Amino acid sequence: MDYDVIVVGGGPSGSSCTAFLSKAGKKVLLLDRARFPREKICGDGISGRSVSLLKELGIFQNFKDAEHTDMYGVTFSSPDGTVVPVGAKDKGDAPGFVCRRIVFDNILFQNAKKLAAKTIEEFIVTDLITEGGKVVGVKGNHKGKEKAFRAKLVVGADGAAGVTARKLGAANADGDHQYAGLRAYYENVDGMGKTIELHFVKETIPGYFWIFPLPGKRANVGIAITVTEMKNKKINLVKAMEEIINANPVFRPRFNNAKRTTSLKSWILPLATKKVKSYGNGYVLIGDAASLIDPFTGEGIGNALTSGKVSAQVIAEALNENDFSEAKLSQYRKRLFDIIAGEVSANARLQMLGKHEFLLNIVIGKAKRSDEIKAVISDAILDPKDHGRLSDPVFLLKALFA
Numbered sequence: 001m002d003y004d005v006i007v008v009g010g011g012p013s014g015s016s017c018t019a020f021l022s023k024a025g026k027k028v029l030l031l032d033r034a035r036f037p038r039e040k041i042c043g044d045g046i047s048g049r050s051v052s053l054l055k056e057l058g059i060f061q062n063f064k065d066a067e068h069t070d071m072y073g074v075t076f077s078s079p080d081g082t083v084v085p086v087g088a089k090d091k092g093d094a095p096g097f098v099c100r101r102i103v104f105d106n107i108l109f110q111n112a113k114k115l116a117a118k119t120i121e122e123f124i125v126t127d128l129i130t131e132g133g134k135v136v137g138v139k140g141n142h143k144g145k146e147k148a149f150r151a152k153l154v155v156g157a158d159g160a161a162g163v164t165a166r167k168l169g170a171a172n173a174d175g176d177h178q179y180a181g182l183r184a185y186y187e188n189v190d191g192m193g194k195t196i197e198l199h200f201v202k203e204t205i206p207g208y209f210w211i212f213p214l215p216g217k218r219a220n221v222g223i224a225i226t227v228t229e230m231k232n233k234k235i236n237l238v239k240a241m242e243e244i245i246n247a248n249p250v251f252r253p254r255f256n257n258a259k260r261t262t263s264l265k266s267w268i269l270p271l272a273t274k275k276v277k278s279y280g281n282g283y284v285l286i287g288d289a290a291s292l293i294d295p296f297t298g299e300g301i302g303n304a305l306t307s308g309k310v311s312a313q314v315i316a317e318a319l320n321e322n323d324f325s326e327a328k329l330s331q332y333r334k335r336l337f338d339i340i341a342g343e344v345s346a347n348a349r350l351q352m353l354g355k356h357e358f359l360l361n362i363v364i365g366k367a368k369r370s371d372e373i374k375a376v377i378s379d380a381i382l383d384p385k386d387h388g389r390l391s392d393p394v395f396l397l398k399a400l401f402a
């Protein structure tokens with residue numbers, strides 16, 4: 001064996017897994033097809049869950065020193081144009097941030113690279129090596145040369161369209177459980193404050209339109225909708241976004257002086273409501289490769305970092321016990337879902353609510369008048385630890401109709 005573990009992909013999930021495993025004394029080979037710093041199509045919203053993982057990795061200060069904005073709450077609007085800012089306090093530690101992924105991912109990746117036994121950028125993994133029903137390595141291409149590496153375990157952290165989940169028959173290809181997202185950067189957007197903005201506008205129901213502020217009146221602007229609804233309703237994402245910015249009465253005035261500074265780019269968000277088999281003999285899948293994105297907010301970075309940490313713990317145990325079996329590695333998925341299952345099911349309820357224009361109008365109208373509802377929604381977006389009340393159907397019914 002060349003290495004204890006090969007990690008395919010150096011995004012948030014792969015960098016987190018590499019760092020935790022290397023700190024545990026394991027010999028990791030980290031491979032990524034890109035050369036960092038690299039772009040990633042994303043809203044660039046960083047939540048409380050991500051912050052605690054950055055602290056554990058010891059790189060929170062590197063992030064604080066880098067270009068970002070502090071975010072203290074969320075602003076919503078309903079299809080009827082009711083706008084509700086939630087969590088407007090702006091003192092103390094910010095619960096969330098916006099940071100361009102070209103900056104954010106590079107901090108994580110350089111930390112992982114420093115700790116890993118070896119890192120190879122511009123290495124495109126093309127296939128897995130399997131022997132006797134067990135994954136034992138990867139094949140790929142580095143600057144035109146074919147290469148293969150072997151390890152006791154392989155971690156698939158190669159994102160939503162990665163090769164590892166596809167080769168293992170575990171890729172999420174279910175349009176009901178995937179968002180299609182489109183985003184671009186703008187400058188001179190008016191009316192932004194210290195909140196991220198999620199808007200449920202007619203043009204994207206049952207999806208949403210976001211404006212995430214960046215320093216200097218710049219913003220990450222985008223839309224997301226489930227692939228099935230996009231196909232069924234024949235929604236063209238580019239046209240829908242242009243319509244919101246150029247014609248929607250709430251947003252047109254805010255984009256009067258704005259200029260798009262990058263092209264519109266789209267990508268897939270595999271949602272955690274789809275159960276995929278993220279472990280087997282000799283491998284685990286983490287992050288987007290394991291379909292872990294929050295079904296309401298579209299947030300995937302926090303769960304990607306968490307899956308990196310939990311997988312590293314189980315893999316370190318597997319290496320110590322010399323047991324790389326499916327049974328042993330199944331503990332990774334169990335332990336991960338012990339942490340995230342509550343919020344996934346709570347936010348799946350919110351996602352269902354978002355499919356109905358009249359319900360959105362009711363709830364967001366009520367939120368405007370109720371501090372309790374504001375607090376619950378704010379928790380769901382910024383601090384996904386406490387989902388007690390959101391998981392409680394009685395609370396939801398009362399919130400909706402009382």
Ligand SMILES: Cc1cc2nc3c(=O)[nH]c(=O)nc-3n(C[C@H](O)[C@H](O)[C@H](O)COP(=O)(O)OP(=O)(O)OC[C@H]3O[C@@H](n4cnc5c(N)ncnc54)[C@H](O)[C@@H]3O)c2cc1C
Pocket residue numbers: 008009010011012013014031032033034040041042043044045046047123124125126157158159160161162163180181182183222266267268269286287288289293298299300301302304
């Ligand atoms: C439009 C959009 C908006 C989003 N907005 C947000 C948001 O605001 N907040 C949030 O938290 N999440 C958001 N997400 C989700 C978030 O981007 C992902 O959940 C997150 O990037 C997952 O991290 P990851 O490490 O699993 O995968 P990735 O970040 O995709 O990293 C995968 C890595 O694998 C590498 N790779 C791929 N294939 C290969 C190969 N064959 N060989 C070698 N390397 C390979 C890639 O180069 C990449 O570096 C959004 C996603 C989209 C599409």
